Each structure stands twice: as C-alpha cells, then as structure tokens.
Amino acid sequence: MYSWLSRQLRRAYEQVLRREIGEGPTHVGIIQDGNRRYARKQGDETPEGHRAGASTSEQVLNWCEQLDIAELTLYAFSTENFDRPPEEREPLFDIIESKLYELADSKRVHDTEVRIRAIGEIDRLPDRVQEAITYAEAETADYDRFRLNVALAYGGRNELLRATREATAAVDAGELALEEIDVETVESHLYRQPIRDVDLIIRTGGDERTSNFLPWHANGNEAAVYFCAPYWPEFSKVDFLRGIRTYEAREESWQQTKVDRAVTLIQALGEVELTEARGIGRRLHEQLPGRGLEEVTDELPTQHSAASEEPTETEHTQTKPAD
Structure with a gap:
C-alpha cells in the first residue's frame, strides 16, 4: 500500500513540475556521478553500479524527447578516470562499448533520429571502444533531430590547452594571423565535433563541482548548474524536472537583469x-x-x-x- 501511494504521489509531483516548466533548455550536460557508491550501497561490485547507471542514461533520452530538448551531453569517462586501476577501467570500457553498439542498432534511436557523437581524446581509448564509436557515429551520421554527445576520455582543461596549441602552431606556420584568432577559431580546434553552448549542467551524487566539464561551452554561456544528492542510478524524472526548473528560474533572473540594464540605459x-x-x-x-x-x-x-x-x-x- 505504501509503495503504491508513493508512486502515485511521485507521478502527481511530476505533473506539477511539468506544468511549471516552459520551453526549457536546448542543451543539457550531465555529470553522471555516484555509480561506484551506489554499487557499494547495494553490496555489489563496481561494474554493477555502472550497468545500473547506463539504464538511467537511456531513461534520460526519453525525458529529453518529452521536453523537446535538442542536445544532451553525458560525461561518461574523464581523462582522470585513466588513473583508476585496470580491474575497474576494463569492465567500464566493456559497458561503454556494448551500449554504443546497442544504441546504434536501436529502433528507437533511428525512429527518433538521434545522432550519436563522441567528444574527447578518443585515441586514448582501447581499440574496441574506438571501433564502437566509429560504428555508432556512422550509423547515425545522417540524423540531426536530437544530438547525443558522449564525453569519453574528456577533460575540459586539456581541450582548451590543445586548441590553444593548435591555433599557435597555425600562427607560427603563417597559416593564421594573430589578430584573426576569434571565438570561431578556438571552437574549430575543440574536440572532434562541434556542439552547442550548454544551458544547464546537472551533477548527481552530492558533490558540488563541475569537474572540468565543458568549460568553454558552459562558462561562455553562463550555464545554470543543478547539483543533486541521488547517485546516478537513482536519478529520477523528478530530479531531472527540478534541474530544468532551476535553469528556468536562473534564466528568468538573468533576463530581468538585462531588462534592468536596458531601462537604465534608456533613462540615462x-x-x-x-x-x-x-x-x-x-x-x-x-x-x-x-x-x-x-x-x-x-x-x-x-x-x-x-x-x-x-x-x-x-x-x-x-x-x-x-x-
């Protein structure tokens, strides 16, 4: 009886949150934290936490479609994750590989025209993961209704450092004048695929930091950030809707600030x-x-x-x- 009532209350709360949300963000980035802690809490091995987290990722795709969000970036494996022991990395690589093939062959992905792309230092990943990336990108290359970016071997600081080095090398080679370096120049040297500026970053697991995630695309766009306590496998639609509501509250405040400045200018x-x-x-x-x-x-x-x-x-x- 209690579980039934709890489900009904949750569904009712979801409906309330949904009514409070307007157009919402265009691009959401998610730091999927807490898989290992979730596994420990359940008394399982670490890979079981990552498998449970992968199921949550699939649910988020559904929620994005329902809310007409156009782009989602999932932080699946950072450059710092290479420091983890092989017995933890290899099962995670297995999960990433299998999920990429599964998504690329999914009828739902093709019906909804999801374009799958990987961003990061892909050449540092095992060959089998690189092959899965190539397959998933090729199978969905013609789609553009929704973009799913998987951040693999990703580090925002490394991304900006590499872009700076490549632009500098172009100047040294006489291919680019120093005064010609602009936003478009930097973006052309970012990891592999162009992505939109991110509007909202969500981090699960309780930590309140963005961990080197999309610094160029988030900071330049003054992205909203929503931190929540649930571990990634426990992340629910209610949590997701709360994140969207946080974005909209911040967006409304930001727009009002612009209005106030414009009124002051006219008055002056x-x-x-x-x-x-x-x-x-x-x-x-x-x-x-x-x-x-x-x-x-x-x-x-x-x-x-x-x-x-x-x-x-x-x-x-x-x-x-x-x-």
Whole structure:
C-alpha cells in the first residue's frame, strides 16, 4: 500500500513540475556521478553500479524527447578516470562499448533520429571502444533531430590547452594571423565535433563541482548548474524536472537583469532625441524578452517628454508605473 501511494504521489509531483516548466533548455550536460557508491550501497561490485547507471542514461533520452530538448551531453569517462586501476577501467570500457553498439542498432534511436557523437581524446581509448564509436557515429551520421554527445576520455582543461596549441602552431606556420584568432577559431580546434553552448549542467551524487566539464561551452554561456544528492542510478524524472526548473528560474533572473540594464540605459539618455533613443531600443530588441522590451519602450516617451517643452500630438507624457 505504501509503495503504491508513493508512486502515485511521485507521478502527481511530476505533473506539477511539468506544468511549471516552459520551453526549457536546448542543451543539457550531465555529470553522471555516484555509480561506484551506489554499487557499494547495494553490496555489489563496481561494474554493477555502472550497468545500473547506463539504464538511467537511456531513461534520460526519453525525458529529453518529452521536453523537446535538442542536445544532451553525458560525461561518461574523464581523462582522470585513466588513473583508476585496470580491474575497474576494463569492465567500464566493456559497458561503454556494448551500449554504443546497442544504441546504434536501436529502433528507437533511428525512429527518433538521434545522432550519436563522441567528444574527447578518443585515441586514448582501447581499440574496441574506438571501433564502437566509429560504428555508432556512422550509423547515425545522417540524423540531426536530437544530438547525443558522449564525453569519453574528456577533460575540459586539456581541450582548451590543445586548441590553444593548435591555433599557435597555425600562427607560427603563417597559416593564421594573430589578430584573426576569434571565438570561431578556438571552437574549430575543440574536440572532434562541434556542439552547442550548454544551458544547464546537472551533477548527481552530492558533490558540488563541475569537474572540468565543458568549460568553454558552459562558462561562455553562463550555464545554470543543478547539483543533486541521488547517485546516478537513482536519478529520477523528478530530479531531472527540478534541474530544468532551476535553469528556468536562473534564466528568468538573468533576463530581468538585462531588462534592468536596458531601462537604465534608456533613462540615462536624458536630453537625447526620441528617434535616437528608439534606435537604441531597436538594437536591444533581440536581446530582451517581450515583457522586458515593453518596459524599455515605456521609458522612451517619458524621457522625450522630459526633454521637450512642447510635445507634439503623437508625443505625450506617460507616467512610469511604480515598482
């Protein structure tokens, strides 16, 4: 009776969270932490924790599809993981290899047009894992409705260091001028595959750090971060929806900050002609949410009226609403 009631309450809570969520993020990155601790808690060997975690990863694909999320990056194996003992690494490589083949041959993956890609220092992985990566990427290369990136032998600091070295080498070789180095140049030298800037990073397992994960794509985009306690195999749809809700709350706050700055800018125009003020407003148009644009637009006649002693029929005074 208790388990049935618990399931009903969880489903009801999922529905509440789902109603609270709007468009949501485009690209979510997940640090899948806690597989080993989960196995110890269950009294199992470490590989059993990784197998349970792989099942959770498949569930997350379903949740992303339901929420119209376009891209998911899973942090499956970091460069630091090479320091683990062989008896722990090899079973994990076996799981990664088998899951890549399984996904590449999955009817669901092909029906929903999932493109599978690996990012990281792939050449450091065992040959059998590299072959599985090649197979999965080739089988899904024509799809682009949803992108699944698997971060393998991945380290964000190494990624940026390598991009810097390659750009510097191009300058030394006379292939690139120093002043030509820009964002696009750096991105062209990042690991293997281009990915979108990440909007939300989720980390399970209780640790509150991002562990060298997607620094270029997350920091430049001011990604939201959601830390939660459940180990990765225990990660639920409720946890996922809470992460999305955290992203939306942060996004709303960030957009309001942009609105406040834009309003301050318009107010500071003071004696500037209305036409020039409107020109600035138009340039801000694509950077502001609709409600924020209204706040900025409301300021324009006010400022012009203050600067003009005899407004025309179309230029009337408008009182700014109280905060």
